[in-house]
Amino acid sequence: MKIHTTALTLRIPKELKTQLTKLAKQSRQHRSTLVREILEKAVKKSTLAVLAFVALLLLCVAPAQAQSFKETLGWMHQSSEYHAFFDATDNALESTQVPLTNTCTNFVIIQERSAARQPPYTYKILLNLKAVDPNTVYATAVKDKSWAYIDIGTTNDEEAIQISSTPATPMVTTGTAGVSVKFEDTSFAGRFAKALRHAVVLCGGKPSRAE
DSSP states (O other): OOOOOOOOOEEHHHHHHHHHHHHHHSSSGHHHHHHHHHHHHHHTTTHHHHHHHHHHHHHSSSSTTTTTTHHHHHHHHHHHHOOOOEEEETTEEEEEETTOOOOOOSSEEEEEEEEEEEEEEEEEEEGGGBBBBBOOOEEEETTSSSSSEEEEEEEGGOOOOEEEESSSSOEEEEEEEEEEEESOHHHHHHHHHHHHHHHHHTTTTTOOOOO
16 A cells, blocks of 8 residues: 655555554544554554554544534543543542433433542433533633533523432432533543534534523
8 A cells, every 4th residue: 555645655564554444444433442553553664654644544533524423422422431530639530421322312421429438429410402502512611620511501491401419318300401510621521512512413402592
């Protein structure tokens, strides 16, 4: 396999060509793992080959302008798993789950906190994305802190969000028009909010009426 440029022609090793072909056939949400495998092999080759592969990989893994709901959900599911946070102060692990079983009308976000000297805590949000106003879905960084909150609101303040938490006496709140989700990484919070907003639009969520 050759890559032609204005100044030179690079010959790509057959093994890496096979990996690149495999990459192109993968669905977008499963490409990141394969990209890492290819780059690990590529670094053993010449510098020029590595540069050529990086250029091609960027083209392959760049997010599409119009990802489907399934692809968007897959990204949210996978990336949220990678962004678990360990709080050394309380010796606690905080994680976020976005199940792949989610649908437009039954979209769950679960946040869990497990600490050494405290019982596990689970915070669950149930959304009907058709009832969410996409203009309300955005991330806000906390001043002088490393974390951010993602706000989610419903169209015309319809009370359509359900929240539950455990342990102790399970708290269930129905008929809520707005909710916030905390993320320790402000950069990731922004990307997650963008993906969720895109999912809302795909599911038919509409902006609220102007007052």
